[in-house]
């Protein structure tokens with residue numbers, strides 16, 4: 001009995017649990033990446049126990065890859081040595097950890113996955129309880145195969161109606177953050193449901209769940225259904241059962257009519273200040289970025305390529321496209337999207353986080369403005385602290401690349 005999050009945790013714990021209880025939960029996978037593994041390894045060594053399971057430990061290189069500095073290279077060398085020493089079988093260098101975890105079938109409904117990255121909540125798109133933790137907590141999970149949690153209360157978004165032309169899951173995700181605010185779901189499970197969510201692809205659901213943490217959420221969850229089963233056929237690493245909410249008691253239910261949403265832009269310095277893209281024409285853009293665990297998948301690149309086909313990006317702007325994974329990149333190449341983007345004037349990088357955290361591949365100078373498909377627009381995230389970051393969908397980002405200012409993609413039809 002309970003919300004999706006209570007149902008998942010009850011199964012794992014082996015008895016009915018309720019929001020507010022502190023529980024110790026066995027975990028299915030533990031994840032760390034090149035930025036967070038070093039501290040996790042240091043704490044893990046101090047604990048002095050062996051890994052709980054080398055086959056359930058996943059290390060991904062994605063944040064600053066290939067290494068951009070000697071310091072990054074040195075840390076990556078240390079992580080590689082540790083991975084070998086521990087016999088870790090899942091060492092992946094093929095894209096953003098969250099994309100790769102889903103693509104490679106680590107994420108299944110009902111699984112509990114902890115990661116040393118705040119966007120581990122993305123796995124709720126498939127009905128898994130994914131949550132981000134600090135490196136010390138991750139070290140404990142690595143050593144014990146367990147973690148502790150306070151069972152979260154749940155906030156439910158019930159989305160009715162249909163998204164309009166050139167309005168996407170990203171616009172809906174931004175509208176949700178705008179509605180409840182960046183602390184509107186602090187430590188809560190965010191459950192996404194209703195007809196508009198049920199119609200969404202896995203990729204679109206990932207965009208929603210990914211941004212649960214932008215409202216303070218502990219995790220974001222979509223009820224598993226046929227779309228999830230279809231996606232996982234031949235891909236899931238573990239057997240699973242569908243889990244559904246049963247007589248759930250929600251702390252809050254927020255109803256949203258998808259048809260009322262427009263192409264949105266989050267205005268710096270946080271994702272809750274929104275404006276319709278159509279009203280932002282005065283904002284000139286120096287850099288456009290399409291990528292990340294929020295919006296760097298095949299459908300996102302396809303949307304951008306369709307808009308940019310046969311067009312050129314504005315001479316006063318530049319555009320960086322970073323496919324979320326190698327699989328995404330190969331498929332985007334096979335379909336001609338990469339060619340279209342390069343012909344339009346974009347720089348297409350290797351897969352990974354790209355310029356999302358401002359360390360390489362497109363860092364912003366003082367006073368510059370970027371429009372990006374990522375999830376966070378905090379000051380200094382993409383470079384100089386005075387640079388401004390506007391968050392939007394791939395369509396709005398691509399349209400802005402053509403005009404050089406923030407542009408509602410519908411205005412280019």
Ligand SMILES: CC(C)[C@H](C(=O)O)[C@@H](O)C(=O)O
Nearest residue numbers: 035036116117118119132357
């Ligand atoms: C570097 C990492 C710890 C960080 C996170 O946890 O989210 C990053 O992925 C981010 O998006 O800011």
Ligand code: SF4
Nearest residue numbers: 119292293353356357
């Ligand atoms: S793509 Fe951006 S938000 Fe996602 S894990 Fe990488 S740095 Fe974090």
